Amino acid sequence: MIYVSRKEHFNAAHKLYNPQWSKEKNQQVFGPCANENWHGHNYDLIITVSGETDPETGFVVDLKKLSVLIKAKVLEPLDHQNLNVDVSFLQGKMPTTEVLAMEIWNILDLEVPAITKFGKLYSVKLYETPRNFVEYFGPQL
Amino acid sequence: MIYVSRKEHFNAAHKLYNPQWSKEKNQQVFGPCANENWHGHNYDLIITVSGETDPETGFVVDLKKLSVLIKAKVLEPLDHQNLNVDVSFLQGKMPTTEVLAMEIWNILDLEVPAITKFGKLYSVKLYETPRNFVEYFGPQL
Amino acid sequence: MIYVSRKEHFNAAHKLYNPQWSKEKNQQVFGPCANENWHGHNYDLIITVSGETDPETGFVVDLKKLSVLIKAKVLEPLDHQNLNVDVSFLQGKMPTTEVLAMEIWNILDLEVPAITKFGKLYSVKLYETPRNFVEYFGPQL
Amino acid sequence: MIYVSRKEHFNAAHKLYNPQWSKEKNQQVFGPCANENWHGHNYDLIITVSGETDPETGFVVDLKKLSVLIKAKVLEPLDHQNLNVDVSFLQGKMPTTEVLAMEIWNILDLEVPAITKFGKLYSVKLYETPRNFVEYFGPQL
């Protein structure tokens, strides 16, 4: 068992705003992140796949295929978008880094088996800034 | 003469959209940056002051004072804001990295003399992403 | 369960010197780190909290509150200090990166519950330099 | 139990080419990595040792000794070499990042006990580029 990672990046606008709360409560809880005119980030995304190495290639997964997959399934719907407005799988959800990482997991967990017989999705690490980041390892069954 | 730099950061939303053009021309010229629902970035900002060192302190400028100045005059109006909507000194301007760096110069060039007798503003370096950045040294007289 | 991290930094002086040993043995074991006139580092500190997300905020923990907590309880006693001389919770201890990370854990493990109902301290990662670092996950009960 | 890490770096040439396949199949599977005239990388290597701290030194392992060990046993045979041609322990193997990390584990797992009574090898993390990297924690018994 070995862990193989690919780093990608995208940028997006968002705001943190709970529509069931007053504007005042949103500002109290989320501070400047609640700015109704949006703010944004450059996100760094690290996808890790774990598994055995294919004896014919020495790969758990071809990282070029993993990169193409991340671009098609994750960056395409997120890059240069407004996370609250433009992204179907985030509709009605708070676009925190935590929630976004879990949604990216849900997408990729279904897609990784198509590109490797030897590995499966292990973790999604998402940097909102170089100082604020999360890591998700999937639901614990 | 020596060059002293302080690095700060902020994040913001923006879009690149020339209101004198059609939506189609904006998308053709600016691509995904023209998304009308905005996108955003973590900006890194490096302010450089040049000058002689004060013989009593060994400083061209106290970098703590420079940091406080940048926060008050530049980060306060920009951080967690929408560059097209929320920032008075960018009204009616294209919020490209180039234009933003020149506007930051205009603000700080007036303010730096208040915190140092030995130095003056030398350059504004602004990273929109780790891969795209600009540097401005002021108007050439 | 998801893991949320905040990165902070401080700098400090220290020396590695076991007072029960001769000066010669200290120099033999610790080399230049035993310099009696001290040396120092810029430390990078990453605090990770693990837990479920609050359904109302999408946060495990508000990273702004975590940052304020780290600054008050960890950076305030350590930043710009001499780890051997100035820091009460390090008195009589070797200020290695290992020992410092474990002491930071002991402080924050008590404090994190005050800022989140959904998470608890998971790890303390401390970089003495970009090349030398430790990670501590708490005592194993 | 605490985890202590040392970062080193080396550079090398390699190609990914399965000699049991045709040239066409190699190009189809490995793309530009199959270039028969080689390409190369700057590798970053992070070695982590886990254990208790020595009460006399506050160290799990003296990171200077760990650095010397990595240089002698890992960097000496790999740095400025051709991984396919020059490295005895890679003969007949595919020099992917996965395989290389596992071989580095095999070397260091035997050597770390000689420099510390308190720790043992925990992981080998190897960056082929800042975007492509692997981590290996040893065989799972």
Added chain:
Amino acid sequence: MIYVSRKEHFNAAHKLYNPQWSKEKNQQVFGPCANENWHGHNYDLIITVSGETDPETGFVVDLKKLSVLIKAKVLEPLDHQNLNVDVSFLQGKMPTTEVLAMEIWNILDLEVPAITKFGKLYSVKLYETPRNFVEYFGPQL
């Protein structure tokens, strides 16, 4: 006048070997870089264009166009190649970082005018490793 930069990366194999010298002299001058079986690097490349901003776009140059140009004219012939063997514009030259940066300048200086009316090539900065790098500003006329 403002300076706009784009960062790209590629990797390649090379050796430093003067064919007019003996093997011994090559090893004496170039050390491990003279290994006849090659070694390699991940190169980081920063291209800077200087000029006025276009009043309609706020750009000196569209960095997406600059990125496409660098990929087509510089990365395509260099990425995953052997600099001594595979690259026509380096035939008969020593593939040091200095020489490579000057050759990249020669290519891009002719091409940049095709993508911007407002700027021209200002510098080529090339990192062979994070610790060894060069910058070239063109021939001084």
Added chain:
Amino acid sequence: MIYVSRKEHFNAAHKLYNPQWSKEKNQQVFGPCANENWHGHNYDLIITVSGETDPETGFVVDLKKLSVLIKAKVLEPLDHQNLNVDVSFLQGKMPTTEVLAMEIWNILDLEVPAITKFGKLYSVKLYETPRNFVEYFGPQL
């Protein structure tokens, strides 16, 4: 003319304290940097040499020789030292980043000619932290 750079690092303790001032004035001017028990930093140092390339080697300067020179003449007296106490060339001077960079220039400007016929010292860039740094290009004659 091309500019060739080498990055090195060291760490040291210091304090900023003008002995002609009262303790109160020192604390007012230098804040926590005036802590009489010292604090410290990991310094990053970038030395740039400018010149023509040697036609036989393609080098302005052999960066291995430059690295050896920096280690012998700059890192040896500074690394793991107290800048106020242990360093002869800083005696009686304020060990700010500005002053330290100028002193490093004075040392290396005399030494670089011994290792290259084709280049001379161009600049000394010194990072006290990743956020605070200076660059010095020598006295302007």
